[in-house]
Amino acid sequence: MLEEIVEKMEFYTAENEKEKEKKKREELNAKDVRLRAMENLSQTMKRKEKEGDENRLPKRRRSGSELLGYLRERADEEKALRAKAEEIKQNQISEEVKRHEDFLRILTEQQNQQQQFQQQQLQLHQEATKQQQEQFQQMQQMMATQQQQNFQMLMAILQKKS
Numbered sequence: 001m002l003e004e005i006v007e008k009m010e011f012y013t014a015e016n017e018k019e020k021e022k023k024k025r026e027e028l029n030a031k032d033v034r035l036r037a038m039e040n041l042s043q044t045m046k047r048k049e050k051e052g053d054e055n056r057l058p059k060r061r062r063s064g065s066e067l068l069g070y071l072r073e074r075a076d077e078e079k080a081l082r083a084k085a086e087e088i089k090q091n092q093i094s095e096e097v098k099r100h101e102d103f104l105r106i107l108t109e110q111q112n113q114q115q116q117f118q119q120q121q122l123q124l125h126q127e128a129t130k131q132q133q134e135q136f137q138q139m140q141q142m143m144a145t146q147q148q149q150n151f152q153m154l155m156a157i158l159q160k161k162s
Contacts (some may be wrong), residue, residue, distance in 0.1 A: 041048070 036044075
């Protein structure tokens, strides 16, 4: 039983030491983070230079031909994009022109149909007016004929009486 207690004490002591080390590391890390947060830009640059010396590879200068190749590639891409944009714009313009022409064609057709309808209505009205005038003239002629017959009958009656 005493051995168990000693083992448990050693175990807890080891655990306690691990926790103390972990806590100490966290405190150091937190302190470092606070210091980094409070440092100004020049201090940050110096610190990064010191840290980067170990990991940093020397900068490689690029040759002019690589730059020219990149610029040519970039110019070709931009040219292709401009050409594509121009093509899209031309397509949009041609579609707009087609829609406008279709609209004008439909509008012209409607105006022609309306004009034909009005001409038909005018022609029907003129025919109806002409028919009415003819009927009126026929009625006048009938009345004139009837008045003439009435007058002749009256004259015949008057001659018989005289």
